[in-house]
Amino acid sequence: MPYWYYDKKDLQNTPSYREGIPNDTENRYRKEGARFIIDTGSKMDLGYNTVATGVVYFHRFYMFHSFRTFPRYITACCCLFLAGKVEETPKKCKDIIKVAKSLLTEQKFGTFGDDPKEEVMTLERILLQTIKFDLQVEHPYGYLLKYVKCLKGDKAKLQKMVQMAWTFVNDSLCTTLCLQWEPEVIAVALMFLAGKLSKFEVVDWNGRQPKHNAWWDMFVEDITMELLEDICHQVITELIGATRIGKIVSKINVGRSQCIKWIAL
Amino acid sequence: MSASSSSQAATTVTSVNDVSALFQNEKKYEELNIIGTGAYGTVYKARDLHNSGQIVAMKKVRVPLTEDGMPLSTVREIALLRQLEAHRHPNIVRLLDVCHGGQAMDREQLVLYLVFEHVEQDLDSYLSRAPGPLSQARIRCMSYDILSGIDFLHSHRIVHRDLKPHNLLVTSAGRVKVADFGLAKTYDTEMKLTSVVVTLWYRPPEVLLGVSYNTAVDVWSCACVLAQLHSRRALLPGAADTDQLHRIFRLIGRPPREQWPENVSVMIDSFPDYEPQDLADVIPGITPLALDLIKGMLVFEPSKRLTAMDCLEHPYFTEEPLM
Structure with a gap:
């Protein structure tokens, strides 16, 4: 079974850090991503459990990948999307993207690419693999x-x-x-x-x-x-x-x- | 797409699809040979390359993707399997890992690998290799193992649906572990794509009649397996749906008219008014308490059947002496 807890040294030596992102910047990215999941979730009337599950996926994801490779807001969307399925409060991908678009600047939404839904679909598979299908999270x-x-x-x-x-x-x-x-x-x-x-x-x-x-x-x-x-x-x-x-x-x-x-x- | 001038300019990648090509798993498992091919996919024996070559059983399941990606039912079922694993129940096969085939670009389907502990033999081969009848103590121990596993699944609202000796693994210490459960809904979609014959021998009447069912189906199947532990041959080896029902009614008697479920295409009158047989004649040498237990499980009406928990508290298991 996967183990999801890290000591402070591991939390500093993350994939993002190894790709040149300072710890402070990474922490800001994490905070912005989490905040975005919370805001998107509450705008869609998703419960606190779904939101929290999405945020935990998000944090775990970036223990294996860098913010340089995976822009934070689309990852955040995907985490919320998957959390919705797991907590049995599913939302359509296109609806999540619609809300995301309304909350983000044009520039930030630009990181979603030409076909945002297809990007989220692809990311879902990467996310599942990264969190090792360990989907049930306690809060x-x-x-x-x-x-x-x-x-x-x-x-x-x-x-x-x-x-x-x-x-x-x-x-x-x-x-x-x-x-x-x-x-x-x-x-x-x-x-x-x-x-x-x-x-x-x-x-x-x-x-x-x-x-x-x-x-x-x-x-x-x-x-x-x-x-x-x-x-x-x-x-x-x-x-x-x-x-x-x-x-x-x-x-x-x-x-x-x-x-x-x-x-x- | 976003040639931004902010500090993150270098960090933005235009498309996740661009990077998914870069995202490749290092090989974790080396497939050795095929253990079995079932209705639900193929099971391979494999080596866990990250874990000093430990031998594992890898089950390959094809999941058709929906418009919204991974189907909700599959996500739920895998989440539950993972959660169950935290209990490490002794009569449930260990789920070691879940991963997918890595073809991140295939939009039609996802190939999932469920990695289980590898157990050398199943109850089917164990029984066929047994040199003679099993001892009463062995039968009781195995019966208890099977029912404990099933009771555990039921307490987590999982119905196995396809319990049979082939899905019961026997460890080198002679303990039984239940395998192949928890993906019923995922399997359903895949089943439509394959046409493998599913054994009917352990199916309860409500499944054969196509009415709704619940955890009681597993108790029926368990009873068939328990009987088989005693006699070392299948209790109800039917050849087809109708034949299976005939065999069931020949054994337990045709149910009274008022028990026949409504909205069933099969008519009760298509069966002769069979009288129940004495189970003691069918399973020679069975002890009275074991017989009483199995009788309580082979009941036509699902709601009147013992539950797995009832079974575990049956005198067969709680009263001491075994001849």
Whole structure:
């Protein structure tokens, strides 16, 4: 069975990097591709699972191919197209292309070639081979819901926390976190971050055992504080880039200093 | 197409089709010989060149492409097969890899290769090579293996549809693994293109009558296989659809009129009012509990048949002594 997780060294030495694309540029391409899948997906009323599956395909694809060889927006379209089939929310290729065209500049859409549909069809076969037909992908969303059911505390606060964690999962799609950690681990980290930012401390949970130091010990073994902070840091960096941090600060009503402290993790 | 002046000028390739020619897989498998040719394609014995020459079984399936590329049903079925593999069920053949033939330019069809672990023999050849009757302990162990595999598939909403000794692999340790499942819809399209005779011997009446069916079909087929473990010959070796139905009704009796499904082209009156036979006479030497189990599986009405899970909990498996 294929293994889809990489350490940070592998994530720097990618096919794109080897073809002369700096890491920063590649990360921007990844973010733009992911964002484009999210935007196209939501415009077509595709669910969060389909969108997330498409984004994971996209990230995996570029662990084997270079952005120089495969322009990002057409790959993104193809990933969403295939994800639609897998998640049983199929969309016609020509409809996806139509939406893509409406979202992209003429120049960017130019990378789709003379016959965009035929290009996507060809790319589908390359994509399938690249992701080794490993089509079913799990996402952190389901784990968030599973975890929150076990936590004890004020219902409204828990609700707020899980909602915030949910948006962090959306944001995490623009990072390479899905190439680093299993969805269970990402869900724990982002729930932890949401708890911190909404000033909700989980002190008790169902199924607690003496050996448990934190609620997540119940679900995933060996999660260190270092690991959680690393994951949170990656998502927060993404948020700063998206200039959404200000919005979050005002929405969750924590002091900016508190947030900065978190950013400085 | 896009002679852009931005920083990505050098990165844009005008067409994916241009680059697909460059995209070639390095050879991963070396075909050795044909193991079998079935209705669904050809199975090759092959060497995994990336894995110290491990011997594998490669199944070649032709998938006709639709206007929207890979058919939805095939995508779904392969996704599910891949997902099942994560469970590594001991009675399910391992799916090691899925790849395609690389002819990225062929717009009509895609040649898919499903790479499975290679198991030396199937139950068909195992039974024909057996020097004498199998021991009761061996029969029970194999029966349990088969039903466990089927129950696992059913719990993932997969109907095998074509269970027979040929699709049951026997490892060198004598354990049974179920093979050849999960691509029913993909096969359907391919089946129309080939005209290979499919064995009817393990088909339940609802399939022969052409009415809708569910997981219960596999339980019927299992019963035929289990009976065969005891007698080492096929229980219902019919020659054609009608003959198969005659043989079934001669064994279990013609069903009462009210059980005959509606909207079936075959009339119940085209069969004599057969009386059920005693299964103990047909499978000599079978133990009472084994007999009771098989009887519970060979029931005309699918909804009255035991489920695979029921079978696993049957006293035949749970009550100790075996003579």
